[in-house]
Amino acid sequence: MTEHTRPREIAAIDMGSNSFHMVVARVVGQSLQIVSRHKQRVHLASGLDEHHNLDQPSIQRGLNCLAMFAERLQGFEPDNVRIAATYTLRQANNAHVFLKRAETLLPYPIEIIPGTEEARLIYLGVAHTQPDTGRKLIVDIGGGSTELVIGEGFETELTYSKHMGCVSYNQHYFPKGKISSKRMAAAQLAAEQKLESIASLYTRAGWQAAIGSSGTIKAIREVLIGLGYNDGIITPERLDKLYEAILKAKHYDDLAFEGLSDDRKPVFAAGVAILCAVFKSLAISEMVFSDGALREGLLYEMEDRFRHSDIRTRTASAMAKQYNVDIAQANRVKDCAEMLYNQIDSHPGLARSELATLLNWGALLHEVGLSISYPGFHRHSAYLLRHSTMPGFNLEQQTVLATLVRFQRKSLKFEEMPELSIYKRKHLYPLIRTLRLAVVLNGQRSDEPLPSITVTADKETWLLTLPPNWEQDNRLLAADLRQEQEYWQKVGWSLQLGEHTDEKPAEKPAEKPEN
Template identity: 35%
Template sequence: MQTQTERYAALDLGSNSFHLLLAEFRGQRMVRLHTDHAMVRLAEGLDAERNLDPAISERALAALNRFQPVLAKLPKDHIRVVGTNTLRTAAANADGFLEEAESILGVPVEIISGIEEARLIYSGVMAAAGGAPRLRCIIDIGGGSTEIVRGCETPERLQSQYMGCVSYSKRYFADGIISRHSVNHFKRAQRAARAELQGLQHMAAEAEVVGCSGSIKAVARVLNGSEAKDIKREDIDRLAQEVAGAEHIADLNLPNLHEKRLPVFAAGLAILHAIFCELDIQRMEVSPYAIREGIVHDLAGRLHGGDRRADTVTAVMQRWQIDTNQARRVSDTALKLLQQLRPEYPPEGRQRLRWAIQLHEVGLALTHSSFRKLGAFMIKHADLAGFSRGEQEYLSYLVRNQRGRIKHPKEHYGFHPSPDLLLCLRLGCIIHRDRTERTLRGINLADQGDAYRLQIEREWLDSNPAIEELLYQEELHWQSQTCPLRLLAV
């Protein structure tokens, strides 16, 4: 349970805008203390090769410099920065930008999947929802993607579609033209959005529909004024017809629309109207909360016994019938070895090792001969609630390299695997290869500076001859590593 005045910060690096939220919990109630945003339009700077335009990057970094003083006042574990659609798309080519962003903010940028983005949006909107639990469909139109979630007390179905107000503006309204020479770009954008929504009609069926974030709020303000709480079907039909009849975005004269929102308004409206039509929505409430509030709630949970990632790992273990006794044996031994090796190892690293071990045999549910490769693939590409893409890649690397030849990773932003964790995991797997309980009495792991030293009493080795041979093989596997392993029998 959080203390009365613990403060948290969430920073959402979206495809259209960057949003900062500073909040604190007073009992169980979250109070927003400070908000800030910058219209960066990161998606505009993404070229065909998924590279970020330097001018857009500079604009984005300038916004981060503005946010930094707020973050500097908080403990690092009370801050979470997430990157969404554009950074997901450009992640392989954005190392330089991400490194500069981390240098400014002092905390890492976590790239999250579309499904994880949808989960956090749901969590944020539900934080503002009152009354008895009821079925809801929550919709968020971002700059590069649109998230749709259906659920009651927890999200039951999550979707992330590749359509957003910036990406559609770039594709259909690049020159600002809406309709000219019998070509209606607004209607083309609508048709494209409806095509993306095929098969999702069930998401809003019999549910209370709630919209959030910039594009939906902008439409609500245009229709009903600055205090708009909902959007009605007949009103958005009329607005869509009006905008589709304009020749150029500059011709639009819409009440309560901020000038910075104008360049992407037509695209956002086209997507929203398509959602109303395709999902047969008659009314949509507008929520003041969105992903940032979800991030804050998630972050508070991590620090106070409600880490969603732990729940996810448990669910995966149950689904794939992982041997929990073996996971416990290997985990206990690996963590004890890590304690010998690095007594002050950070808690998040210990947790990462524990999760990797709990999942290290997930591939056995489908194959024996290639279970490591399959397990690593499953972990890397699954939608694991609560985890960032970087965290999943790290777990995948550890699972892939739990035995045999060590594959050298291609390091990039946010992925710098520790040989300490890998060594302890591999040794734990060796010691319990036959799924037998063993103690570490007579075993010591240490760092000699130029090599790891694994010292084992001869009596222990004599009583476990098969493991002795595996340990000598392990010594060979580490010969090519920066810090080799030396086995010393005493």
């Protein structure tokens, strides 16, 4: 087979709270052919202390696993690998420590994804790997969280992620591996309380098929098959029998079910308690198991990137509508930012297109905070972008958007800039400068097109070249630009203003004008 006809290989890694999974697939025509699966139990969630910091042994277990995965990914292009981290790294205050060390092992960005995004991707993984059953309820009980999704086709309608998982519940309700009816009842009740706020939403929405995915539900299915239920269907009656069978054990070491592996034993009782709560709260009559899960969702979306773009575009548009954004103004700022950013050479070699796309969405949504109040609206905008549910965006992307809109105007207080893991601060500075200039240049909110404007950038020194006599005709805007020069100067940046001449524009920045 020649180089030109060799199928593209893609890989996805799911860094879960209990296990890390990697799946590698070959793109063949319109479908994906799985060529290898790798799984390592790392018990990451069990390393979270009461202050939500990961301890060193759990960090090391995770890194050891990633080092092994890296061997399989030798020679993979960055565009062909997607890595998503879930509940435990969402919760860990020192997640950045883990990610920094992981960078040295894997030359690919690790995305920490919000719970609702995890739910959406799980749904996508199941929907792509199951025969179409119409309207579906997908339940995924992980180590630290449980995702519940209703959707049809490849589109989700309800997505929730609840902070209850087999590892976290095992630590809380089954300390030292002790099992009792009191402990099982407490764990189930706690899970029912978590589900109380969404149960009626789900039962009203309804579904034709309930499908479980990932390790906990897979283990329950395997044990039920071992108990003689060969069709592998999970029902309330079968769960009750399993529940009673678990109560005969006093410790997880005593669990001797056919089909239950030794490394699943410690978290099995907690997983069953959570699934019993899900069945009871949502009145589920039966559930089947699907091999598709988060990692398959990552794979299919990677191969179908336009769908990912569509989702993010739809999310941004819906958010703009929700917060009554002045779309005409948002588009003026977006178009201006795009025009300016295309003129500068910011960090060649980086994912420039991804940064440019984030700049576009930041420009589109920079005024969402006006719906709260005008004073400090840039801060309100940042809060909304950081903490809203935004399907298609990972936490890092939401943080970048929030950072851009936070620094769109007023003083540049960089001590308030959040920690980033995929991008560095220096990658964001050109975006911030570009958005600020686009906001200032469109401050009049006028439909009149902007005149010819060019920008040249030399690190922290930017030269904005405007038409001759422009300042005399636009005194208010000129005053705003002088104010902007002062903001830049306070952080060691330089914004210089020049005028177009009939001659070829000067290569070097002009002298900075007096303020």
